[in-house]
Amino acid sequence: MTAAEGPADWRARKKAATRKTIQEQAIRLFLEKGFDATTVEEIAAAAGVSHMTFFRHFRTKEEVAAGDDYDPMIGELVASRPAAEPVVEKIRQAFGGGLAQVYAADREALLARYRLILETPALRARLWENQNQTQRHVVEALTKAAGGPPDDLRLEVVVGACLTAAATAIRVWAENPEGTELPELIDRAFAVLREEFTPGG
Amino acid sequence: MTAAEGPADWRARKKAATRKTIQEQAIRLFLEKGFDATTVEEIAAAAGVSHMTFFRHFRTKEEVAAGDDYDPMIGELVASRPAAEPVVEKIRQAFGGGLAQVYAADREALLARYRLILETPALRARLWENQNQTQRHVVEALTKAAGGPPDDLRLEVVVGACLTAAATAIRVWAENPEGTELPELIDRAFAVLREEFTPGG
DNA sequence: TCCATAAGGTTAGTGACTAACATGTTAGTC
DNA sequence: GACTAACATGTTAGTCACTAACCTTATGGA
Structure with missing residues (x-):
């Protein structure tokens, strides 16, 4: 909370952070177990969110990887x-x-x-x-x-x-x-x- | 049943006929209602088979069209x-x-x-x-x-x-x-x- | 204090696709 | 002509990606 912060700035940051976490966990799991063997539910759980949040950030399971x-x-x-x-x-x-x-x-x-x-x-x-x-x-x-x-x-x-x-x-x-x-x-x-x-x- | 027919020849013909029917009905429905709005169940019903038969002939719904x-x-x-x-x-x-x-x-x-x-x-x-x-x-x-x-x-x-x-x-x-x-x-x-x-x- | 907004959750679907098992039909064998 | 292997198809009961409708919570401003 220094000084120059836009109105809903931290919201955007939090959203971006969530997105990044999801993507990181997804890629990690894909590399560990393969794309098909990884479910969206697992990715969401690993990122600490629900599967709906996953789909609010990425339209498809493919999009998060490619x-x-x-x-x-x-x-x-x-x-x-x-x-x-x-x-x-x-x-x-x-x-x-x-x-x-x-x-x-x-x-x-x-x-x-x-x-x-x-x-x-x-x-x-x-x-x-x-x-x-x-x-x-x-x-x-x-x-x-x-x-x-x-x-x-x-x-x-x-x-x-x-x-x-x-x-x-x-x-x-x-x-x-x-x-x-x-x-x-x-x-x-x-x-x-x-x-x-x-x-x- | 004329004469020159291989051993399991008519089986193959029947199978090919089923495949062709499925494909024709699929394309017809896709053109009529669009790809996404057409379910495999509908295609199978139009072709007079079960959805399992569809998947035994085509690995995916995409394959039948493309x-x-x-x-x-x-x-x-x-x-x-x-x-x-x-x-x-x-x-x-x-x-x-x-x-x-x-x-x-x-x-x-x-x-x-x-x-x-x-x-x-x-x-x-x-x-x-x-x-x-x-x-x-x-x-x-x-x-x-x-x-x-x-x-x-x-x-x-x-x-x-x-x-x-x-x-x-x-x-x-x-x-x-x-x-x-x-x-x-x-x-x-x-x-x-x-x-x-x-x-x- | 109260309300608008926006991120996220819950629940109950639809539909593609799979696995396991059952059935009927035909091709060869005795 | 019954017997069996092979095979196309059906039935059933799943899993999982993805969607829609609705609810919850937390912030930021009036």
């Missing part, structure tokens, strides 16, 4: 790149840069989370839904950054290919984290796009 | 292309060719099914899972077709980009079927890949 917290950020990063830069390069820089930070700060957590997702069908499905949503955000950001809406199909295909490349790099990394490091893999994945789709081919 | 019947075929089509052909061209030809047939025979059904899938979150997620599975099949087929396992990341990225391009074309088509026809869109999507990822930028 929710997408970074999505709006990616859109901004892409939009804030120099206008003259080619689309592929914008995405590559935005994505690579954003991920490098998470990677440096939290490599082990990122790895554990992705392995969990990749080995759980329900979470994999959810991850793709996220990727598609990211794609929509990026396409929207790029459309706004350019003048009029240029070529919908073109933009969607390019962004889709880039995100697929990035997702592939992450997948390959998670499957063999002892091998090449993630940033390097992302570089390589984008290099493949450039090399493979040349007319001289 | 199951992937063509997956093994794609693998074979890709593998049977001339070895010298670039990977992108193999996939483009295999995919384009296979889809053109379905398209010519069943355009309306294809459209209805895709619209249903695209407007239902649960089915969209399932569709992505399918695409990933197709990707695995194609990568496997190509790895086998080549000699040793060349570059895993390279192949995964290329195949992923191609399938994403095809999926984007289908999506754009389903969202606006009055516009450009699907085969044309697929051509364009692949053209975008070629044009956009050239080193010259």
Whole structure:
């Protein structure tokens, strides 16, 4: 209770704390016993709340493990790149840069989370839904950054290919984290796009 | 009961007939009332079976609407292309060719099914899972077709980009079927890949 | 003091999906 | 022609994700 506190500020903090506790307990249990073998009831109990509170914070059991917290950020990063830069390069820089930070700060957590997702069908499905949503955000950001809406199909295909490349790099990394490091893999994945789709081919 | 009938042949036929009935009734109800508003119990009743029979034929409610019947075929089509052909061209030809047939025979059904899938979150997620599975099949087929396992990341990225391009074309088509026809869109999507990822930028 | 608000709890559902067990029908065997 | 194994299907009784309606509690302001 120092001084500068908004009206209902501590409420928000408490709510965020509850949310964080739920998420931590959920991830812990998922890693310990597997996603399917963990019930929402257990997660709620471990977090000291009722199962309704769980669902007030997360719409589904999948969302707590594979929710997408970074999505709006990616859109901004892409939009804030120099206008003259080619689309592929914008995405590559935005994505690579954003991920490098998470990677440096939290490599082990990122790895554990992705392995969990990749080995759980329900979470994999959810991850793709996220990727598609990211794609929509990026396409929207790029459309706004350019003048009029240029070529919908073109933009969607390019962004889709880039995100697929990035997702592939992450997948390959998670499957063999002892091998090449993630940033390097992302570089390589984008290099493949450039090399493979040349007319001289 | 003519003559040439395998031992347990008519069993298989009856089973296939039941499966087909369930699927037809399911799709009909999904299109009439929406996916979420249709219960498995209703589908089973409409098909004249119990809900257990439904689950013996389809593992989940999603599978009956967004199951992937063509997956093994794609693998074979890709593998049977001339070895010298670039990977992108193999996939483009295999995919384009296979889809053109379905398209010519069943355009309306294809459209209805895709619209249903695209407007239902649960089915969209399932569709992505399918695409990933197709990707695995194609990568496997190509790895086998080549000699040793060349570059895993390279192949995964290329195949992923191609399938994403095809999926984007289908999506754009389903969202606006009055516009450009699907085969044309697929051509364009692949053209975008070629044009956009050239080193010259 | 009293009331509005917002986080959380309780309870009673619905519906997808599973496991265990029962039934009828057909294919081969004696 | 009865006998049995195999198999598609049915019945029943669950578990668990998720929802809706309603109640409780605690804070912050009037």
